[in-house]
Amino acid sequence: MEAWQARRKRLEDEMQAHIDLETQENIEAGMAPLEARQAAMKKFGSVSLASDQSREAWGWLWPERLWQDARFALRTFGKNAGFTAVALLSLMLGIGASIALFSVVYGVLIAPYPYARPNQIWAPAVLGPKDAVHGWHWYSQREMAEVEKLPAFAELMATSVRPVLLTSGINPENFYGVFLTGGAFNFLEVKPLIGRTIQPYDIGPGGEPAPVVVLSYGFWQRFFSGDLHVINRSITLDDVPRTIIGVMPPRFGWWTNEAFWLPLRMDPKDPSGLAVIVRLAPGVTQHAAEQQLNQLNIQFAAERPQDYPKGQLRTILLNYMDITVASGDMSASLHLLLAAVGLLLLIACVNVANLQLARTTGRAREIAMRIAIGAGRGRLVRQLLTESVLLSVVGGALGVLFAIGATQLIVALIPPDYVPNEARITINGYVLLFSLVVSMLTGILFGLAPALRSSRPDLVGTLKDGGGAIGGLRGHAVRSWLVVAEISLSVILLAGASLAVRGFVQILHVDPGFQPERVLRIGLTIAPKRYPTWQQRNALDRTLLESVINLPGVQAASLGNAGLPYMGWRSSFSISGQPPMDGRKVAIALISRQYPQTLGIPLKRGREFTDAEIESGIRVALINESAARLWPTGEDPVGRTMQIDDLAQAPDNPQVLAAPGVAAGVTVVGVIGDTRNAGIAEAPAPAVYLPYTLYAPAERDLAVRTAGHPLAIVNAVCLKARDLDKDLAVGKPNTLDESLGEETQQPRFNMALFSSFAALGLVLAAIGIYSVISYNVSQRVQEIGVRMALGAKRGDILKLIMRMVARVVSFGLAVGLLGSILIERLVRFQMFTKTSFGVIPLATIVVVLAGVSLLAAWLPTARAGNLDPVTALRHEA
Amino acid sequence: MTTGERNSQLELLQGTLDLLILQTLAFGPAHGHAIARIIQQRSDEVLQVGHGSLYPALQRLLRRGVIVADDGLSENNRKARFYRLTAKGRKRLSAETSKWERFSNAIARLLSPLPDQNS
Numbered sequence: 004m005e006a007w008q009a010r011r012k013r014l015e016d017e018m019q020a021h022i023d024l025e026t027q028e029n030i031e032a033g034m035a036p037l038e039a040r041q042a043a044m045k046k047f048g049s050v051s052l053a054s055d056q057s058r059e060a061w062g063w064l065w066p067e068r069l070w071q072d073a074r075f076a077l078r079t080f081g082k083n084a085g086f087t088a089v090a091l092l093s094l095m096l097g098i099g100a101s102i103a104l105f106s107v108v109y110g111v112l113i114a115p116y117p118y119a120r121p122n123q124i125w126a127p128a129v130l131g132p133k134d135a136v137h138g139w140h141w142y143s144q145r146e147m148a149e150v151e152k153l154p155a156f157a158e159l160m161a162t163s164v165r166p167v168l169l170t171s172g173i174n175p176e177n178f179y180g181v182f183l184t185g186g187a188f189n190f191l192e193v194k195p196l197i198g199r200t201i202q203p204y205d206i207g208p209g210g211e212p213a214p215v216v217v218l219s220y221g222f223w224q225r226f227f228s229g230d231l232h233v234i235n236r237s238i239t240l241d242d243v244p245r246t247i248i249g250v251m252p253p254r255f256g257w258w259t260n261e262a263f264w265l266p267l268r269m270d271p272k273d274p275s276g277l278a279v280i281v282r283l284a285p286g287v288t289q290h291a292a293e294q295q296l297n298q299l300n301i302q303f304a305a306e307r308p309q310d311y312p313k314g315q316l317r318t319i320l321l322n323y324m325d326i327t328v329a330s331g332d333m334s335a336s337l338h339l340l341l342a343a344v345g346l347l348l349l350i351a352c353v354n355v356a357n358l359q360l361a362r363t364t365g366r367a368r369e370i371a372m373r374i375a376i377g378a379g380r381g382r383l384v385r386q387l388l389t390e391s392v393l394l395s396v397v398g399g400a401l402g403v404l405f406a407i408g409a410t411q412l413i414v415a416l417i418p419p420d421y422v423p424n425e426a427r428i429t430i431n432g433y434v435l436l437f438s439l440v441v442s443m444l445t446g447i448l449f450g451l452a453p454a455l456r457s458s459r460p461d462l463v464g465t466l467k468d469g470g471g472a473i474g475g476l477r478g479h480a481v482r483s484w485l486v487v488a489e490i491s492l493s494v495i496l497l498a499g500a501s502l503a504v505r506g507f508v509q510i511l512h513v514d515p516g517f518q519p520e521r522v523l524r525i526g527l528t529i530a531p532k533r534y535p536t537w538q539q540r541n542a543l544d545r546t547l548l549e550s551v552i553n554l555p556g557v558q559a560a561s562l563g564n565a566g567l568p569y570m571g572w573r574s575s576f577s578i579s580g581q582p583p584m585d586g587r588k589v590a591i592a593l594i595s596r597q598y599p600q601t602l603g604i605p606l607k608r609g610r611e612f613t614d615a616e617i618e619s620g621i622r623v624a625l626i627n628e629s630a631a632r633l634w635p636t637g638e639d640p641v642g643r644t645m646q647i648d649d650l651a652q653a654p655d656n657p658q659v660l661a662a663p664g665v666a667a668g669v670t671v672v673g674v675i676g677d678t679r680n681a682g683i684a685e686a687p688a689p690a691v692y693l694p695y696t697l698y699a700p701a702e703r704d705l706a707v708r709t710a711g712h713p714l715a716i717v718n719a720v721c722l723k724a725r726d727l728d729k730d731l732a733v734g735k736p737n738t739l740d741e742s743l744g745e746e747t748q749q750p751r752f753n754m755a756l757f758s759s760f761a762a763l764g765l766v767l768a769a770i771g772i773y774s775v776i777s778y779n780v781s782q783r784v785q786e787i788g789v790r791m792a793l794g795a796k797r798g799d800i801l802k803l804i805m806r807m808v809a810r811v812v813s814f815g816l817a818v819g820l821l822g823s824i825l826i827e828r829l830v831r832f833q834m835f836t837k838t839s840f841g842v843i844p845l846a847t848i849v850v851v852l853a854g855v856s857l858l859a860a861w862l863p864t865a866r867a868g869n870l871d872p873v874t875a876l877r878h879e880a
Numbered sequence: 881m882t883t884g885e886r887n888s889q890l891e892l893l894q895g896t897l898d899l900l901i902l903q904t905l906a907f908g909p910a911h912g913h914a915i916a917r918i919i920q921q922r923s924d925e926v927l928q929v930g931h932g933s934l935y936p937a938l939q940r941l942l943r944r945g946v947i948v949a950d951d952g953l954s955e956n957n958r959k960a961r962f963y964r965l966t967a968k969g970r971k972r973l974s975a976e977t978s979k980w981e982r983f984s985n986a987i988a989r990l991l992s993p994l995p996d997q998n999s
Contacts, residue, residue, distance in 0.1 A: 013961075014935065017935070018912075020912075020958055020959070020960055021912045021913045021916070021931060023956075024954065024956065025931070027956060046930070047930065047931040047932045048931065048932035048933065050932065052932065053932035053936060056933070056935075057935045057936045058939075060940040060942075060943055061939060
């Protein structure tokens with residue numbers, strides 16, 4: 004660089020010496036000194052042009068010009084601090100929000116899994132003729148062996164989850180252990196952090212699994228504080244000591260990220276369901292594989308009709324990426340938010356384009372002057388492009404900083420369970436590349452148009468008339484369209500945000516049908532082998548429940564499964580004396596006597612259970628009001644009987660013990676109020692409540708309504724449990740309020756992001772609309788002067804300008820509202836099922852945007868109206 | 881005036897100017913001002929070349945290695961750069977001169993009256 008400067012200096016000195024010599028000669032020829040110098044300079048021509056062209060001959064001009072342009076751009080930015088600030092702010096917010104959301108989308112939707120080729124993993128779904136896909140099919144072990152033999156599949160693995168009791172910790176604790184076939188880890192191809200993974204040889208020839216366990220990162224940290232010497236130590240699971248053979252990295256979260264993986268016992272007689280996934284053999288199409296599997300499924304359905312849909316079977320292979328990622332609620336929200344952030348970026352770009360256009364128009368005279376003294380068109384365009392790219396690169400850099408903060412905020416806001424365990428959200432290389440591309444494109448795209456336009460001016464006209472000529476009519480029309488675009492984009496964004504807010508508010512105001520305040524919930528798990536009979540388990544449950552009810556501060560307590568507050572178990576059913584209910588199901592919950600009081604659900608008709616009915620497991624039922632409506636209107640269901648089909652079979656889980664006698668019929672004794680038992684946003688499902696003693700599983704849920712703070716009673720309850728059995732596992736306590744709070748997390752997330760994007764959009768649009776409209780008006784000051792000189796009144800002028808602005812603004816609002824209505828249709832399918840626009844939010848949006856626009860028009864117009872006509876005429880905008 | 885037009889003019893000018901500079905330097909080293917003056921005088925003030933355009937041409941020739949520059953003192957005792965031909969420059973000059981002569985002969989023949997064709 005120094006050599007470069009020196010070389011340049013020498014060239015300039017040389018040219019200066021040349022002019023001096025010429026001057027001297029002229030003086031010797033008799034000219035006056037001043038005249039002599041002028042003549043010499045005239046003869047030489049432009050020093051800077053010669054210097055430029057000389058350096059061009061050196062072939063180094065390109066970087067020099069870039070540097071020069073950049074420095075010039077920086078100087079101009081410094082002089083237009085307001086413009087620069089608005090443009091940078093727009094770019095920072097627009098690009099920053101895009102990067103942040105793209106980071107989330109990348110982490111959750113594009114690359115959520117550490118597994119090998121996740122898009123080549125397929126899961127089978129078996130459907131009846133009219134069924135929609137609602138999940139994958141569960142095969143028994145014998146069926147899985149048949150499926151594995153199909154030539155269409157190259158690899159197969161199966162997963163099964165069941166509760167496993169850890170007794171070697173400080174307190175016994177229940178975990179959901181993940182049982183895998185021997186080849187599973189090789190299928191997923193993830194290396195362990197330390198030790199080794201489960202291998203095919205860990206399952207013996209007779210199907211008996213080796214007593215080994217692979218820990219998740221979370222379990223390892225929690226129980227071993229990340230001790231590297233954990234391999235070959237053992238933990239006791241379900242009373243069996245198991246050797247730790249490996250620990251998985253934090254991102255490996257196959258079905259759990261807090262428990263462990265165990266080899267699955269291979270037993271062809273085991274009827275419990277396995278989640279099977281496959282990879283196709285090379286060259287086999289998805290369709291061919293589906294055909295082969297369908298043949299097999301038809302055979303299976305003949306042997307096990309109760310677990311297969313009725314009618315002609317269809318088999319579909321679902322892509323693992325699709326079912327686990329794209330079908331989630333999170334994906335719907337993310338797509339919508341991506342659209343929202345796209346709108347935001349568009350508004351930011353329109354802002355920058357607008358500002359650039361307005362600024363280049365304002366610089367028309369400068370540009371015309373530079374062309375007049377010999378600047379080439381290419382050179383000028385390059386200069387203007389340098390300015391806009393520089394602007395957008397700086398804006399992009401600021402955007403990256405903004406995105407780092409915003410991403411952390413979004414990650415903190417993301418509700419648990421809405422992203423796969425394995426997803427990691429960080430700003431990575433791809434995302435940075437994306438941001439670089441976005442910012443460069445923004446700069447080039449939105450810098451090029453004004454640059455091209457302003458380099459083609461009518462020189463004479465511009466220099467003579469002042470600023471007006473370039474902007475002219477065309478510039479004016481373009482800016483009007485940009486205003487229309489900006490207004491309509493922000494209307495759409497704001498309308499989307501108002502939908503999200505309404506969705507959230509609606510969920511907050513839903514009456515759940517029960518009183519969630521002061522209700523504690525604790526999961527309890529027994530070691531199944533210590534209580535081998537139905538009677539023993541129920542005796543323990545009864546004693547425990549009684550001692551909890553007698554604790555001071557307890558108002559009511561209930562023991563059972565499901566219904567706290569949501570229900571998962573669904574069974575087909577029929578009502579005596581009614582035609583069969585094809586395909587309809589009722590939700591089932593197992594409850595103890597005080598269930599309605601504990602949750603605060605009113606009894607509507609009939610009576611509650613008696614202690615005697617509960618104790619002996621008599622087939623009586625309470626139903627909710629939705630279930631009562633299954634009977635014809637006018638008929639009282641109390642005293643009637645219904646058949647719950649699931650009660651007619653022995654439970655397929657060997658750990659669940661059923662009451663003696665198998666019969667489907669239950670007698671309805673009472674009707675209780677409806678609750679939101681299928682999720683707070685869903686309509687109540689018809690539900691049947693049965694005495695908990697009908698089934699004795701290893702886990703129970705205890706619900707306690709307290710007089711004081713519910714968590715204050717946790718220790719007392721735990722002590723009672725330990726008194727009865729020191730190995731009784733007590734799960735993590737939570738309150739009903741907390742479970743309801745989880746329900747509102749997703750809408751809260753949507754609302755928070757949507758409304759912050761909309762707020763950003765509104766700010767950007769307001770700034771943009773204001774700057775453009777006020778600029779447009781100030782461009783017409785000269786015209787206003789003419790009109791006033793010809794006798795127009797101030798009011799006339801105001802009317803003229805306001806009419807022009809009102810036309811643009813109302814057109815923009817109309818386009819925006821139309822767009823919002825179209826988008827609302829789309830959004831309605833995606834997430835806020837029961838929400839629609841209210842008149843009030845829409846009206847507010849219209850008023851705010853119209854207000855901003857009119858204010859932007861009013862201020863410069865009022866100023867123009869106050870002008871002395873002579874000043875206005877002379878005004879050079 | 882479009883960029884294209886300007887470029888073709890420049891090219892014509894450049895070729896001619898380069899040749900004139902080389903020709904001038906054939907008689908010995910000279911500094912920029914001297915070159916400009918000599919060219920002006922020798923072309924009987926017909927070639928109206930802005931003195932400024934000399935310098936880009938000199939830089940071009942330097943880069944091609946047909947001339948080199950040495951520091952020295954000018955007539956009025958100021959520091960000046962003296963340009964002189966290299967061996968490559970001399971070869972180039974004779975090649976260019978003969979090309980130029982062929983060219984100007986052809987032009988002269990085209991422009992002169994018809995009977996001369998037989999001479």
